Amino acid sequence: MFLTFELTVAKPAIVVLFVFLSLFSYILGPYLLYLVEAGHVAVLTHVILEDEIPTNQIRFGLTEVRTNFASVTGLFVLDLAIRRVLRQLNAIINRIVSSLTESLSSGGRQQEAGVIQGVVGIVQLALNITISYVDKAILANIYRSDAENNWKPAKDGVLLYAMTWKPVLASALIISTVFYGPLIVVGYFSEEILDALGGEEAVIAQIERSCLAFRTSDSCLPSSSCSAY
Amino acid sequence: MRLYFRNAMKNMVKTYQFIFLRVAIGLALAFGLILSLVAST
Numbered sequence: 001m002f003l004t005f006e007l008t009v010a011k012p013a014i015v016v017l018f019v020f021l022s023l024f025s026y027i028l029g030p031y032l033l034y035l036v037e038a039g040h041v042a043v044l045t046h047v048i049l050e051d052e053i054p055t056n057q058i059r060f061g062l063t064e065v066r067t068n069f070a071s072v073t074g075l076f077v078l079d080l081a082i083r084r085v086l087r088q089l090n091a092i093i094n095r096i097v098s099s100l101t102e103s104l105s106s107g108g109r110q111q112e113a114g115v116i117q118g119v120v121g122i123v124q125l126a127l128n129i130t131i132s133y134v135d136k137a138i139l140a141n142i143y144r145s146d147a148e149n150n151w152k153p154a155k156d157g158v159l160l161y162a163m164t165w166k167p168v169l170a171s172a173l174i175i176s177t178v179f180y181g182p183l184i185v186v187g188y189f190s191e192e193i194l195d196a197l198g199g200e201e202a203v204i205a206q207i208e209r210s211c212l213a214f215r216t217s218d219s220c221l222p223s224s225s226c227s228a229y
Numbered sequence: 230m231r232l233y234f235r236n237a238m239k240n241m242v243k244t245y246q247f248i249f250l251r252v253a254i255g256l257a258l259a260f261g262l263i264l265s266l267v268a269s270t
Contacts, residue, residue, distance in 0.1 A: 036254065040247040047243050057246035167233040174234055 034076045038065050038139055045140045064143060071142050071150045075135045082135065086128055093124055114187020118180050125176035130169055137161035 039061025046060065047053055054060035065072055097120045101113040141157030142150050161168070186193065197203050241248070 033254065036247075036251060040244060040251065043244045043247055044240060047240050053243050057244060058250060061247060171234050171237065 030080070031073075031076055034079060035065055035072065036061075037136075038072045038075075041136050041139050042143050045143045049144060068139075068142055068150065071154070072139070075139055078138075079132070079135045082132055086131060090124060090128070093120065110190055111188055114190055115184055118184030118187050121180040121183060122173070122176045125179060126169065126172040129172040129175060130165075133168070134158065134161055 039058070042061045042064035043054060043057045046064075097117065101117055104110075104113040104116070137160065138154045138157035141153045141160060145153040145156075147153055194200050194203060197206075
């Protein structure tokens, strides 16, 4: 009796729960966030073109998104696809760079390895920023035009984005340098920083101590990442 | 080029209401993630 209940009720319920959770975390959640982002793009476009700030920006963005709802949904799918492609690209770049830096580090050239990691990080982040804003450029051009059919402004948006590659790439490089510049400095002076902190062994012992303080005794395995490091 | 970047930043700051909204959503998501991690261990 109980077994049949389990098989007929519990199993579909688990499946439904699983489908709902995966839908929410992969499609619905990002979609809601993208709607907010689209509203932000609408307000930004209005501010740039009219040089006037709407009093209730959230409501303004909401109405703009509502009038171009189909286009926003289509661009969300484009954004998802771009993100997937970028993830693959980043994985390939990371694999190549990590093999290079590992061989450099094992040859006793940690400074060069650190600098290469930082420079590649800058280029990678700039590339990601540049590519992932294509759909926002299309969206802004759709908001700008009053055309009935959104297909032509969308095509023009891609062209305009490609035509302004210089300032876009420069801005992306500025942003990624702010993020990765400190990493290059730390990578280049890693030996000096380690010496100033009392040598490699002292730093590793300190990391192990703080890891031990952080994790509880039940949930830690003897060969966790901390002791292996 | 620098002027372009500065103008972009200025226009971005003008949309402060949306920036607050997005930061609030991001903080809420991060807080929820940390809470769920703490609850699962």
